[in-house]
Structure formats: C-alpha cells, structure tokens
Amino acid sequence: MNKIVVGNQKMNMSFSDISRFIDEIKGKINSNDVIICPSSIYVPYFLNHDFSVGMQDIFYDNKGAYTGFISPIQAKGMNINYTIIGHSERRSLNETDSIINKKVINATENELKVILCVGETLEEKSVMKTELVLRRQIFGALTGVKKIENVIIAYEPVWSIGSGIVPTKEEIEKIVLYIQKIVKQYVNYEDIPVIYGGSINSQNISDINSISILKGVLVGDASCNSSEFLKIKEVVLK
Numbered sequence: 001m002n003k004i005v006v007g008n009q010k011m012n013m014s015f016s017d018i019s020r021f022i023d024e025i026k027g028k029i030n031s032n033d034v035i036i037c038p039s040s041i042y043v044p045y046f047l048n049h050d051f052s053v054g055m056q057d058i059f060y061d062n063k064g065a066y067t068g069f070i071s072p073i074q075a076k077g078m079n080i081n082y083t084i085i086g087h088s089e090r091r092s093l094n095e096t097d098s099i100i101n102k103k104v105i106n107a108t109e110n111e112l113k114v115i116l117c118v119g120e121t122l123e124e125k126s127v128m129k130t131e132l133v134l135r136r137q138i139f140g141a142l143t144g145v146k147k148i149e150n151v152i153i154a155y156e157p158v159w160s161i162g163s164g165i166v167p168t169k170e171e172i173e174k175i176v177l178y179i180q181k182i183v184k185q186y187v188n189y190e191d192i193p194v195i196y197g198g199s200i201n202s203q204n205i206s207d208i209n210s211i212s213i214l215k216g217v218l219v220g221d222a223s224c225n226s227s228e229f230l231k232i233k234e235v236v237l238k
C-alpha cells in the first residue's frame with residue numbers, strides 16, 4: 001500500500017470556508033492517496049477532484065428506516081471508497097466496540113476501505129493500560145471481519161488529539177509494532193497498515209513521517225487549513 005494522508009475535517013468549516021478551501025487546493029493534490037473526509041453535507045463539493053473523499057463515519061446496515069444515517073452502499077454509489085470508523089470523539093459519545101465491529105464488518109464487506117481509529121486516553125496511559133486498551137479495541141473491532149485487507153488502523157492517542165502533544169517517534173514505533181503483532185495473532189494477517197493521528201502539523205510532519213513502518217497520517221485540525229494540509233501532503237507523498 002502507498003502511504004496515505006487522511007484529512008478529518010470533523011464538524012468544522014462553514015459553507016464559505018469549504019468553497020475557499022476547495023479553490024485553494026484545486027489541482028494541487030493529484031493523488032488518490034490523499035483522502036479528505038469532510039462533513040457529509042459537503043461531500044458532493046469534494047467529489048470529482050484530484051484526490052479521494054472519505055466518510056467520517058458510516059452505518060452498519062445497508063438500507064432502511066434509520067433516520068440520519070448513511071450506508072456503505074450509498075457512499076460507494078457516490079464513488080467514495082474510504083470511511084473512518086471508531087474515532088475517539090464518537091467512542092466518547094457512547095459508540096461501543098460492538099457497534100464499531102458491526103460497522104467495520106459491513107463497510108469492509110461493501111469494499112469500503114476502513115480507517116479504524118484506536119487509542120488510549122491519558123488516564124489509561126498513566127496506569128500503563130495502553131496495550132490492554134488497544135487490544136480490546138482491535139479485537140473488538142475485528143471479530144468476524146473477513147475482508148481484513150480492507151482495514152487500515154489509525155493509532156490516535158486520545159491525549160494527543162487536538163492537544164499539540166505528540167508521542168515520541170520511539171513510542172509510536174513501539175505501538176505500531178504492537179498493533180501489527182496482535183493483529184497477526186488474532187486474525188493471522190501480516191503487516192496490517194498502520195497510520196498515526198494526533199496533532200499533526202506542517203512543523204512535525206517530517207519527523208513523524210520518518211518513522212519508516214508508518215503508512216501515513218490522519219490529520220484533524222490542520223486538514224481545515226489548505227496551506228498546512230498541502231505542506232503535510234508534500235512531505236508524506238514526496
């Protein structure tokens with residue numbers, strides 16, 4: 001797999017912000033390995049450019065009486081090939097491992113590439129529970145998943161998201177290896193691609209990108225700023 005740069009714009013950006021943002025990045029990305037995940041209401045404006053578009057979340061059923069949700073089939077029908085699942089901001093609003101598991105199964109079966117977010121809180125880290133938490137989240141999410149080749153894991157320590165604090169390169173490397181080891185143990189799948197997310201910006205990207213086992217980055221805040229995002233993309237996809 002090529003390295004990827006995923007932008008998670010969350011519930012940011014007004015309509016005029018996205019018009020400006022799209023004007024500023026237009027013609028400057030030229031890679032399907034850049035995946036922008038806007039608020040779903042703006043998805044149509046992001047389609048048909050020189051980058052990929054992803055969902056920030058996706059529902060676990062394909063069709064029916066589910067007010068407000070979007071299904072993998074609907075996303076695929078719009079030429080969307082990626083979705084984030086299990087972001088910590090959703091987990092903190094009662095999205096359980098079992099809901100995440102259903103979403104991962106259905107999305108992968110429908111040939112969406114799933115960016116599965118996992119990561120420990122500061123409290124969990126401080127009592128040395130990082131590995132335990134990652135194990136629970138990963139086993140929980142991957143149980144019964146047949147199309148594991150459609151899964152990319154994003155290691156996003158909750159304490160790093162939006163805080164400006166980034167783990168050391170050694171910490172990230174150790175965790176990526178741990179994630180690959182437990183995925184191999186659990187589903188017998190070698191070298192699952194792992195990306196890193198949490199306070200990535202144009203200043204720290206060169207350092208993070210030098211971690212050779214990382215397959216890319218998940219960018220939050222900095223993905224709402226076109227010049228920051230383009231700089232990050234330059235470093236990762238060079």
Ligand code: PGA
Nearest residue numbers: 161162198199200220221
């Ligand atoms: P951040 O967010 O880059 O603003 O820390 C990352 C994320 O939540 O995916």
